[in-house]
Amino acid sequence: MATEHRFLPDDQATAALGQHLATTLMAGDLILLHGDLGAGKTALARAIIRALVGDPDHEVPSPTFALVQPYQAGPVAILHADLYRLGDPREIDELGLLDNPNAIVLIEWPERAPELLDAATLEITLSIGAGGMGRDVVISRR
Template identity: 40%
Template sequence: MTEADMTVHCELSTVDDTREFGKRLAALLRAGDLVVLVGPLGAGKTALAQGIGAGLGVTGAVTSPTFVISRVHRAGSGGVPMVHVDAYRLGGVVEVDDLDLDASIDESVTVVEWGEGLVEQLSPARLDVRISRRDDDVREVELVPHGGDWGARLASF
C-alpha cells in the first residue's frame, strides 16, 4: 500500500468543526510526532492546532505563534506537551535549525504551520495536514502520512 492509498480526506463546515477534528487527530498523536500544517492564510491551521492542543491536554491557550515563532505548551495531567511553530517568517532551513526544535521533538508533539519544505529533516516520519478553504468556507482536509507507522494509525481514523 502506498502513502497515497493511506491519505485521509474530509470536509469541515465550521471553525469549530476544525477544532473538533484537531481533538480527534490528537488521539492518534504521541511524543516524537511531527505534524506539518499546510494551507493558505485563513485556511484554519491555527484552529486545527488549538484542537490538537485541547486533545493533547496542554495547559494554557493555544494561539498563533506568528511573532514569537515557537511556543511550548506544557502537558496537563496525563497529557503530552506540544511545540507549536509558525514558520511563515523563517527564511529557510538554517533559521529552522536555529530554533533547536530537534532538541525537544522526542518529548513532545511538534506542530508546524507553514513548515512545508522547511522542517521535514526534523523527523524520518511525519504527518502532513493539507487544508484548503472553499468559497463557501468549508475546509477540505487531507491527512498525508510520510513514513513511520502513520498508515496503521490513520487506518483507525
C-alpha cells in the same frame, strides 16, 4: 502512506477533527500543517493542543511572532511553530524544534524548511472550501 480526505463545514468540525487527531498522536510525532493564509492551520493546531492539554479553554496564541510556542501535556512537551517569517531554512536549527525526540511538534508553513518533510509522521493540508465555505482537509499518515 495512508491518505484521508475530509470536508469540515465549520469551526466546530475543525475543533472535532483536532480533538480526534490528538487521540492518535504520540510522543515524537511531527505534524506538518500546509495551507494558504486563512485556511485554518492555526485553528486546527489550537484544537489539537487544547485536546492534548485537556483544557478546551486553554490559551493558545498564534506562534506567528514568537515563531514557537511551548506547551506541556503531563510528561509530553508540545511545540507549536509557525515558520512563515523564517528568513532562511538554516534558522530552523536555532528554533530547537527537533531537540526533544519525545515532543509532539506541530509546524505551520513547513514549506519554509523542506528538510522537515522526511521527519514528518503526519501531514495535513487545509484549503478553503468551494465558494469560500468550510475547509477541505487532506490528512496523510507516514
